[in-house]
């Protein structure tokens with residue numbers, strides 16, 4: 491039995507500390523260890539349970555610390571959910587469903603988003619973090635389809651405009667073209683440079699096109715992620731971005747697990763030229779061994795982001811597929 495099935499609403503938010511009874515899902519990485527303090531979300535505030543869109547918007551929009559347990563399906567009907575500072579937004583039980591529009595965290599700090607199914611979002615991203623700091627995106631599922639071409643849907647979880655100190659962990663991203671963009675333009679160096687520190691760990695990416703993640707001007711640490719059938723550039727570091735890549739496993743049709751070429755392939759950004767867009771290259775750094783599967787990495791420059799400035803525990807490479815498949819996504823916390 492999962493420990494969380496025994497817990498009340500109030501203790502759901504801290505279900506991660508149920509370890510050592512189950513896997514240790516506690517917060518790790520830049521959202522925890524950073525110069526402005528750990529991400530705690532709504533900790534210390536009231537816990538409320540919401541079951542309809544109006545109650546959800548009311549509970550989540552202000553900047554008062556609050557733990558919001560979302561129960562059921564929420565159709566946002568084209569109006570994005572704006573999340574305020576100091577919030578934990580947690581899907582109840584097997585997960586709450588967000589449809590009809592996605593979630594935005596804009597100009598805010600200290601937000602936790604967990605256990606939400608975010609599906610078939612049109613016109614904009616599933617989750618957008620813009621000009622925001624200290625955000626933990628954990629144990630969600632992002633889904634659409636690849637039948638409509640690369641530009642029908644937008645990103646699954648995009649992190650832009652100088653956002654910083656973010657951890658993206660244990661999410662299940664699948665059936666989508668453009669997954670996770672970090673830094674949304676090569677002309678925004680002055681906004682983004684020195685920011686965009688993001689940890690991606692134990693995420694499961696399956697049947698995706700590009701951006702797992704794609705980064706500009708920032709630093710991303712990617713460890714113990716599992717990629718299956720990621721068709722084009724999976725991890726793509728460009729525009730002076732730095733990635734530290736370790737302990738990841740790539741399987742299936744995943745020809746280019748890691749690239750630092752500035753060329754953005756047409757399936758990623760068919761904006762100005764049928765050959766793709768050109769920007770300057772990024773940097774790669776490799777830590778613990780990765781398993782590239784049948785893919786070939788394509789590195790033009792090695793960088794200096796060779797160690798993550800925090801403690802973390804690596805899953806053994808041979809266990810990554812099993813641990814990630816069983817631990818990522820909904821109903822696990």
Ligand SMILES: *[C@@H]1O[C@H](CO)[C@@H](O)[C@H](O)[C@H]1NC(C)=O
Pocket residue numbers: 565566567589590
């Ligand atoms: C959300 O509600 C709109 C308006 O009622 C409806 O057209 C749409 O089909 C609903 N979306 C989902 C996924 O149920």
Ligand SMILES: *[C@@H]1O[C@H](CO)[C@@H](O)[C@H](O)[C@H]1NC(C)=O
Pocket residue numbers: 572596597621
């Ligand atoms: C974020 O702040 C910028 C600059 O003050 C403002 O233009 C923008 O509307 C804000 N976004 C939201 C969603 O409040």
Ligand SMILES: *[C@@H]1O[C@H](CO)[C@@H](O)[C@H](O)[C@H]1NC(C)=O
Pocket residue numbers: 597598621
């Ligand atoms: C970023 O958010 C802060 C508030 O946290 C606001 O003061 C600032 O204007 C925003 N900047 C931009 C470029 O939106």
Ligand SMILES: *[C@@H]1O[C@H](CO)[C@@H](O)[C@H](O)[C@H]1NC(C)=O
Pocket residue numbers: 749751753786788
């Ligand atoms: C590396 O990437 C560039 C740009 O996408 C491509 O032209 C080149 O063929 C790739 N090299 C290898 C060895 O895959």
Ligand SMILES: *[C@@H]1O[C@H](CO)[C@@H](O)[C@H](O)[C@H]1NC(C)=O
Pocket residue numbers: 793794
């Ligand atoms: C790391 O490399 C980047 C890109 O070359 C450079 O701008 C930066 O100053 C270097 N940082 C350190 C601490 O050496």
